[in-house]
Amino acid sequence: MKSHLPVARAMLFCAPLLLAVSACSNGGDDDESLPPASSVFATPQASGSAVGADVGWSAADSSQVTAYSISASSTGQPTVSKIVDATLRSATLSGLTTDQDYTVTVVAQYAEGASSATSTSVHTPRITNTLAEIAAFQNAADYSASHNGDAVMIMRDGQIVFERYVGSYNRDDLHVLASGTKSFSCALMLAAEGDGILKRSDVVADTITEWKSDPNKSKASLLQLLSLQSGLSTNPDYKPADVADLDTYQLAIDDPANYAPGQAFIYDPLAFQAFALMFERRSAGTDPIDYLQSRVFGKLGISGDDYVWQRDAEGHPQMAGGASISAPVWARYGQMMLQHGTWQGARVLPAQGVEDCLTYPNPAYLGYGITWWLNRDVGDTYDASVDVVPADGLAATGANQIAPRAPSDMVMAAGTGHQRMYLLPTQRLVVIRLAPLTTELDEWSDDEFLARLLAASTS
Known part of the structure; x- marks a missing residue:
């Protein structure tokens, strides 16, 4: 019984790298009665042979701050520091040493020398790939190419x-x-929550009022919609290849719901169209892609020229599968997610919200969070008699998770043709794999690909 518990060209790069770790804590010999800066974080920064950190923070809760002092210290290494104006909320520290653990501290300075400090941890990785890593990356790329792959791209610490x-x-x-x-719908939800447009706890039928008369759809929350446990059971009139000739919002309104929310995991693309419709109605007609561009993509240096988005016959964006983008640009989005929603000294999305999307304990199917596939043991939450899980999201043969030889904290965005973005927090990697859509029926194993790619780190 289903449980409801919660001929190829290769390039190798040896760029300097840096990783930020998210934990923040008060520290230093400061006056604890004075408000410190908060939400301190550091993100990868590299220029030529130099490594550093882009540091960001939220202002101290006081109008009496005269400046902020930012420093990075590591055992046996010189401390790097700078002082910036009290109006600033970010700074770049350059000249750090590779492959070192650093403590980055932001000190809110007050008159007469008083101060209050907050710190976060940072590790600066080595500059070069090891020979073992080079061999592992090439081996994984060989596997991809043997399955008709177009590209493999690996980013470590933002490089x-x-x-x-x-x-x-x-x-x-x-x-x-x-x-x-x-996976972009996670970012759309978090940004919209931050702007007060909607909340994941909202009942969808309060906005899509056409659902109010349905005994199942009337109860579904936005969280259940985007974690694919709302009960929506796929409109037979929806065909991905025919999107340009369809009204996907109307199809989402008319989507049947054969289960009450939380009873089944149904991989229904129209759940994402329902979300887009809900967002438009709650935001006075704002186009979801325009909003993503202004609130997320633009902050990552991604312009409207960097992607193409398919739309249906009524001009609605195809949120379930409509994006076309390059490997490096898609990886940029993944790196921001891996950095808990930060990018180059600025916060793009809330850290806890990003964590929720990548770790949500979905009671209907533990292998899926909020718009992302999760490489964790699904336990007894998969019931083939009610759940509809595509092959990409099913556990590997003889296992209970997608890739048993990969770390359990691996997170994946996946599409037809074995399009992949893997986030690997333990290894600080974002991995992109692209292939023609026609490779859908080709035998592909995420476990085999990742086992090859990570061979150097697991040996």
Whole structure:
């Protein structure tokens, strides 16, 4: 019984790297009665052979701050520091040493020398790939190419450390993501929550009022919608190949719901169209992609020229699978997620919200969070008699998780043709794998690909 518990061209890069760790704590010999800066974080920063950190923070709760002092210290290494104006909320520390643990501290300075400090931890990785890593990356790329792959790109600590593009495909070419597109809805939800447009606890039928008369749809929350446990059971009139000729919002309104919320995991693309419709109605008609551009993509240096988004016959964006984007640009989005919602000294999305999307304990299917596939043991939450899980999200043969040889904290965005973005927090990696949509029926194993790619780190 189902449980309801919660001929290829290769490039190798040896760029300097840096990783930020999210935990923050008060520290230093400061006056604890004075308000400190809060939400301190550091993100990767590299320029040529130099490594550093982009540091960001929220202002101290006081109008009496005269300046902020930022420093990075590590045992046996010189301390790097700078003082910035009290109006600033970010700074870059340069000249750090590679492969070291640093403590980055932001001190709110007050008159007469008083201060209050907050710190976070940072590790600066080595500059070069090891020979074992180079061999592992090449081995994984060989596996991808043998399955008709177009590209493998690996980013570590925000720096591209391996690329291979096959045939006529180039690094800057836009590539269809198919259902890899779904992961952007997490960012849309979090940004909209931050702007007070909606909350994940909202009952969808309060906005899509056409659902109020349905005994199942009337109860579904936005969280249940985006974690695919709302009960929606796939409208037979929806065909991904025919989106340009359909009204996907109306199809979402008419979508049947054969289960009460929380009873089944149903991989229904129209759940994402229902979310887009809900967002538009709550935001006075704001286009979801325009909003993503202004609130998320633009802050990552991504412009409207960096992607193409498919739309239906009524001009509605295809949120379930409509994005085409290049490997490096998609990886940029993944790196922001890996950094708990931060980018180059600025917060893009709330840290806890990002954590929720990547770890949500879905009671209907533990292998899926909020718009992302999760590499954790699904226990007894998979029931083939009620759940509808695509092959990409099913556990590997003989296992109870997607990739048993990969770390359990691996998170994946996946699409038809085995489009992949893997987030690997333990290894500080974002990995992109792209292929033609026609490779859908080709035998592919996420476990085999990741086992090859991570061989150097697990040996």
